[in-house]
Amino acid sequence: MIKNMTEDQITLYIIKALKENKHKEFTTILEELQPYDIAQIYNDLPEKHKARFLLYINIDLLVDLIQELDQPEQLDVLNKLGLEKSNKVLDLMDNDDLASLLDELSPEKIKALLAGMKKEESKIVQNMMNYPPETAGRIMTNRFVWIRHNYTVREAVDKLKTFAEFASSLNYLYVIDENRKLVGVVSYRDLLLAEPNDVIRNIMYERVISVSVTTDQEEVARTTEKYDFLAIPVVNEDHVLMGIVTVDDIIDVVIKEANEDIEKLSASGKSIDFDTKSFVAAARRLPWLILLLFIGLISGSIISRYEATLEKVVALAFFMPMIAGMTGNTGTQSLAVIVRGLVSNDINKKVISRVIVRELGVGVMIGAICGTLISMIAYIWQGNLVLGLVVGSSLLLTLIIGTLAGTIIPLILYRFNIDPAVASGPLITTLNDIFSLITYFGIxxxxxxYLI
Amino acid sequence: MIKNMTEDQITLYIIKALKENKHKEFTTILEELQPYDIAQIYNDLPEKHKARFLLYINIDLLVDLIQELDQPEQLDVLNKLGLEKSNKVLDLMDNDDLASLLDELSPEKIKALLAGMKKEESKIVQNMMNYPPETAGRIMTNRFVWIRHNYTVREAVDKLKTFAEFASSLNYLYVIDENRKLVGVVSYRDLLLAEPNDVIRNIMYERVISVSVTTDQEEVARTTEKYDFLAIPVVNEDHVLMGIVTVDDIIDVVIKEANEDIEKLSASGKSIDFDTKSFVAAARRLPWLILLLFIGLISGSIISRYEATLEKVVALAFFMPMIAGMTGNTGTQSLAVIVRGLVSNDINKKVISRVIVRELGVGVMIGAICGTLISMIAYIWQGNLVLGLVVGSSLLLTLIIGTLAGTIIPLILYRFNIDPAVASGPLITTLNDIFSLITYFGIxxxxxxYLI
Structure with a gap:
């Protein structure tokens, strides 16, 4: 019925059903909707209708809904539901979604939320919260179907059918031995093509790709992406199967990590989006800006050391912004290449030294071309050949230095296990300001x- | 056997098998490996062993292998295979992989490659190549199982079993009517839980989320990610089902689009990775740098207009890099927020005006704080209160201007359907240099x- 309606029309229709107490119509509409759409509609609903919405919606859809919301709205919904119903919802939630709901809450708040849950469910989540943030252990789910290596194909298919509703992914079955260790994987296709009495051990694929509970989520995403998997099994240090990470969470990780790289490269501060308040956004950006302000003053003090030079040839000041800017730009370019390259490459000494040599080559080439160009321009503009040569040779040198700084600084940070993207664009730019001014005024x- | 071996050990083992003509051992090892691993090993293989590797590997694994390689290696392999075998491989390749192989090749080369293929296979790919680049039509596959709405559940399951090997994804079956229009979707779970004689029309989910063949791939990725789908159906303008886009391709799109944003924000030039040659990397970066060099000269000419001021108060030069740098930094911060926000938000006038007001607020706040700070520092350092006030009030103004420039310029570009990320960090920085110098020297x- 609602097949061809827009989201706004559906929302109005739902409000009407709520107003007129048409419980059955409400349910019919909701069952035609995706969880994401239900969440959108719930968010758009006027506050006064939300309570009845939550009263009318059945528990399964309620779980779907809450899993699509952001943390503040999740807490608000739980609050609105009351203790008994919210405990039921928490029990039914995927444990990775529950773990991310609890993420960053205070220990007391977490304890309060978990208190009313079933013991076995809350224990799983508490265990997950013990893994470091941004690791496989925090984003895995236990909603998957495992089978024993001594099952027959028939037994495996039966188990699969029983748990069909429960499992997140049906494309692979992970195989464990008597100690719950991960020993193989069977695709659904393998099961279809095998004989019912074949033993799983004999048809399974043994070289299972897995990640550890403590593997960084970025690494988990990279592995899943490389192999085009829909899910990847997660094991502990004894190779015991603990959970799986599904591809929808992988996409979220990829997007989040890319946003983080961009945030850091632009020093734009942690998680500022369109909805962040001015005050919060300003507070998040200020620390970087104040640091950069002081570094910028270092540039100033360098110029002040060359005050005598500058007083004699004021024209030198004309080229300052260009030289500093160009050095900053070339550094940012190198930095971006390195930061993204570190994400997608296997890093070893050979790769590192090759990329440094490459960037040196780039620096020399662009330095020579831009330096020659600016020499001629400066000579023509100011009618001073020496000035042209000073500006040109400075630019040659600073472009080489700038390129190398943009290459080597993130690599050093990476070497010391610091995220290279913290060497943000503005930081490299500001450092390159300093290098370039010293070079320029030095020369x-x-x-x-000869200049005067 | 090779379960616990490292990739290097496996490679050595394979070389040994190739050298000693052990065809059977070679096949045994390869069947234990993932396509990605086979491709890695093939890439690492010394050139002299590659021909025999391609001779020994069976056609199915060969197709898997070639789909994992980059375009230059793909063409090299096809070349090595000879005409007959390479036609077989092309016939068997997923059509989205084949389309991306053909991408950016010359029309003659494409014609030559398609000439030996089966008519029906080559026609599908040629049709795909007619869709604009970076749209759903270019990344969809036709390897999926569709069913008619008048099938029974039993018929659907039978078809599913028949095509199990062929289908990319088994989690959903897309339902079409007699005109091949997409009318519903059935999950595998629905099939398991329904009665064998139920008609698909009655159990299918009708509000199918789909994209059009011409939908931008970024939009396709966003929709798939929102709904946590493993695949999304692609329809033409008559709502006829043309193909599906699978989640592994979605991840590739997400990564590619994030890299493109970073490339543009840092003006680092199109697709430079660790393997790009110096010469190529320099050539790709130079256009931006030369443009920025000329813009930088505008800054110079502005300073030259204020030569008289600068000659009288050389100390003004000390604060130039700091003011220009800070303005550039705040602009970059705003820019990054806008560029990423435009990706993940539904854009309308309300959102736009709210974010502009927000950024204005941010500019005023950071301007007031940094301006006050620098006023005091400048006064203490140079012992000149007026200088302190000039520098401070300039910074206040330029930070507001810089923040707004970083906000409004990408929004204007977006309005005119230009990718806002082309307003790269360096461009905003350089423009903000100009704004800040005019403000500073003007004040x-x-x-x-009073300054002297």
């Missing part, structure tokens, strides 16, 4: 007698 | 009599 002072 | 000149 200018050397040739001062 | 300084106004108060020149």
């Amino acid at each position: 200018a002072t050397m040739f001062l007698n | 300084a000149t106004m108060f020149l009599n």
